[in-house]
Amino acid sequence: MPELPEVEVLRRYLDPLVSGKRLCELRVFKSRVVRPESSGKLTETVRGCRVKGIERRGKFLWLNLVKSRSRSPFPLVIHLGMTGRLFVQPSAAELPRHVAAVFRLGRESLVFKDTRLFGRITLETDSIEQLGPDPITDEFLVSDLQSAIGKSAQPVKVRLMNQRVLAGLGNIYACEVLHRAGISPFMKSSDLRLAKFKELHEAIVSTLTRQVEFGMSLDLDFIGETTGDGLFYFGSRHGQARKSKERFRVYGRAGEPCGICSSIIKREELGKRGTFFCVKCQKE
């Protein structure tokens, strides 16, 4: 799935396209993505609502909807899962394969496409309420990172990917920030010292912030019909593949030399996820 930077870039792209529009109709094609799965209540609730804006926390997006003036907004939560895409196209245009739902906003439609159907659309807010701090949106200090991770027996990478601890890191950026901070993914969280928390905090904030800026500089293909470069989740339209690949220091680079020390980058499984790291730069 897209992680925090990709979701934030998507939010910035979508916000001006949907804000102020009326949601004439929500059509659900794959009921699996709707929670609860009976989509009747959801489609009934959102019909006719005005979209006030689109917000994000971690990897979750939500449309702020209002039923009528005087009413306060309520969120329609969207998660892209592993393969979800959201984009705007003319309502008259043909829909691609794997469309899970379409929000008709008059002449334009907001399309939610999801091949693997791990994505979600719901009025339930418990998942966003349980999220940990968002490192680039909330005030986020070293002490916040420290208290979020706590004294866990789990490996630091597993802890970083827990969205209730910290909202936004997935498998790619967890690998990347640990390399940048010089911390082994396998290190027990409770063994981290203050100096390492400082490096990790700096790595998280700088990596995510720069990647959002990088994403905003690309001519992105949100629909995903082109091959893209496969590295920024949304492919870019032309010739930016190499530039994008260079953004990753360890992820997907098993067998290649580390950019810092030239040791060969390894891949091992941790918490059922492929984990890329440099043995020399990332000691326990």
Add this chain to the structure above:
DNA sequence: CGTCATGTTAAGGA
């Protein structure tokens, strides 16, 4: 055919 994939959560064990 098998392996792997940027994710979350329910279920069960300790």
Add this chain to the structure above:
DNA sequence: TTCCTTAACATGAC
């Protein structure tokens, strides 16, 4: 109860 681990979900690329 809390903390932690695993299986399941579903499809496509290689």
